[in-house]
Amino acid sequence: MKKNILIVLVIISLFSLYLFSNKTYTAYESEVDDDVTVDIADWKILIDDQNIATATRDINLSNIVWDSEHTDNDKVAPGSKGTVRINIDPTGTEVAIKYHITYTDHTMDPNCILTVTSIYLENDELQKDSINSYSGIITLDEMKDTQVLVINVEWVNDENSDEADSQIGSNGAEPNYLNLEFEAEQYRGE
Amino acid sequence: MKRIINIFLHNIREFKRNKKNKYKIRFIIFSIVFISILSFGIFSLIKSFSSYYSKANLSLDIQTAMFVLDEGEMSFNIDIDQIIPKDEPYIYTFSVSNFNEERKSDVDLKYNLKIQTTTNMPLEYRLYYKEYNLDEKDIITRRDLLQDEDSSWYNLLTVGTTYEFSYTERTTNIYYLVIDFPTVYKDVIEYSDAIENIEVIIDSEQIV
Numbered sequence: 001m002k003k004n005i006l007i008v009l010v011i012i013s014l015f016s017l018y019l020f021s022n023k024t025y026t027a028y029e030s031e032v033d034d035d036v037t038v039d040i041a042d043w044k045i046l047i048d049d050q051n052i053a054t055a056t057r058d059i060n061l062s063n064i065v066w067d068s069e070h071t072d073n074d075k076v077a078p079g080s081k082g083t084v085r086i087n088i089d090p091t092g093t094e095v096a097i098k099y100h101i102t103y104t105d106h107t108m109d110p111n112c113i114l115t116v117t118s119i120y121l122e123n124d125e126l127q128k129d130s131i132n133s134y135s136g137i138i139t140l141d142e143m144k145d146t147q148v149l150v151i152n153v154e155w156v157n158d159e160n161s162d163e164a165d166s167q168i169g170s171n172g173a174e175p176n177y178l179n180l181e182f183e184a185e186q187y188r189g190e
Numbered sequence: 191m192k193r194i195i196n197i198f199l200h201n202i203r204e205f206k207r208n209k210k211n212k213y214k215i216r217f218i219i220f221s222i223v224f225i226s227i228l229s230f231g232i233f234s235l236i237k238s239f240s241s242y243y244s245k246a247n248l249s250l251d252i253q254t255a256m257f258v259l260d261e262g263e264m265s266f267n268i269d270i271d272q273i274i275p276k277d278e279p280y281i282y283t284f285s286v287s288n289f290n291e292e293r294k295s296d297v298d299l300k301y302n303l304k305i306q307t308t309t310n311m312p313l314e315y316r317l318y319y320k321e322y323n324l325d326e327k328d329i330i331t332r333r334d335l336l337q338d339e340d341s342s343w344y345n346l347l348t349v350g351t352t353y354e355f356s357y358t359e360r361t362t363n364i365y366y367l368v369i370d371f372p373t374v375y376k377d378v379i380e381y382s383d384a385i386e387n388i389e390v391i392i393d394s395e396q397i398v
Contacts (some may be wrong), residue, residue: 005214009221016229043242052246062251070298070397072357077255077297079398084250095242114250157398169257169297169396180248186241 044092079157086149097138098187104179114178120150255296260287264390287362288355301394303349314370322366
């Protein structure tokens, strides 16, 4: 009986090893001789000129353009539509990148003022992964130039929120507009 | 084929009948599950440490547009010491602006006017916009006598025009409230202790 059990365990172990070998990439190949030299691919991503590869950063975005006929264009009010532009500079990176934009807007949390309507990279609309997340890929060919991420937002004019909106416009307190998170990871294909 | 299957099933039943074999079966199943979980865990660990990853929290540098509507003295009382019946009218002014001492409105806005008064004195009201002279027209378009929840009567005078302010400039609109106290009431004693309350009501909103 013990012998049978042992045979079963060996079979399972061999199967697991097969799974390992099937999923790993042999991205680099080295000849081991007397001296072994391995070049490590660089990982450097600048968001509005700030390098997020070295540490998780809090970045304040100021490149925002508002379009509203009846409001000062530097400011936001109910009914305003705006465009946030974020420069993503991957030129210092030597691997393909997969990135995710995750946000909490008015549709997720009524305390947030703004609603995200769409997100583009250059002129291409990003793929929506979930109700509040978009993702995209920057290939090795696209690494040569800075990419511009465009987030379209809106302060939707809802009559049911008139009282709350008026409070914001009257007392000068800064509300919570929108929460955004940018994540980037090495992309190794599907 | 059917016979082979029956033999196989019979052997399984016999095998399971033996109590010792039951423990062996459990041990085998446990071993399979344990090794599978271990393999998956090691595999996941290797996979998670082998990728670059970075993260940033993004916040927006935004300024909220301010909604400012400044009203100069919107409620005042008139008592008999201030006003007596006479041919000439009494003139009160008030103003509405899209700015105050601290800031200007950052949005276009519009507003409507109403005047609410008590009915303690037999006064007559007219309202003029920008200036008061014989050529100008009274802008009150509707006069209602109403009761509130305490059954008290009051006058509600409505101006039919909607006024607008542009956010691009500071603007003040001036109004002249003209009150007539006819001389026919000159000798009427019942108004000797009367006080009339007059309130200007403004309904305003942003133009979107």
